[in-house]
Amino acid sequence: MGDTVRAPGIALAAAGVLALEAVALLVFAIIELAGLGAGDASSLPTAIALIVLTLIGAAALAAFAFGTRAGKSWARSGGVVLQVLAVALALASLTVQPVSWTFTLGVGLPALLGFALLITSARREGAQRAPE
Numbered sequence: 456m457g458d459t460v461r462a463p464g465i466a467l468a469a470a471g472v473l474a475l476e477a478v479a480l481l482v483f484a485i486i487e488l489a490g491l492g493a494g495d496a497s498s499l500p501t502a503i504a505l506i507v508l509t510l511i512g513a514a515a516l517a518a519f520a521f522g523t524r525a526g527k528s529w530a531r532s533g534g535v536v537l538q539v540l541a542v543a544l545a546l547a548s549l550t551v552q553p554v555s556w557t558f559t560l561g562v563g564l565p566a567l568l569g570f571a572l573l574i575t576s577a578r579r580e581g582a583q584r585a586p587e
Contacts, residue, residue, distance in 0.1 A: 474516070
């Protein structure tokens with residue numbers, strides 16, 4: 456049996472948010488890679504590390520998206536952790552002056568939406584499993 460019961464609509468929406476975040480990180484890594492090729496990096500090792508870590512984050516988000524769609528609790532849990540980190544990053548960006556509202560809202564709003572969808576999906580799937 457395991458943990459593969461689905462909440463199709465909500466799980467699909469949560470997986471979609473996670474997948475879009477994975478694509479966003481992939482695009483960011485490509486932009487950073489282009490900057491690295493253009494010689495824009497002040498520290499080559501740091502730039503390479505940032506690109507590698509960004510790609511790892513994108514891969515994790517993609518895995519969580521696939522797992523969430525399949526109703527896997529480990530994927531929802533991992534997705535929730537990354538959404539909380541994204542909200543924290545968005546809130547921390549408010550301390551940088553001038554505030555980059557595009558960044559703050561672009562990171563924070565999808566993270567809040569993803570968090571809400573993941574929690575709702577987990578609750579619905581838990582209710583489906585509960586004995587009557």
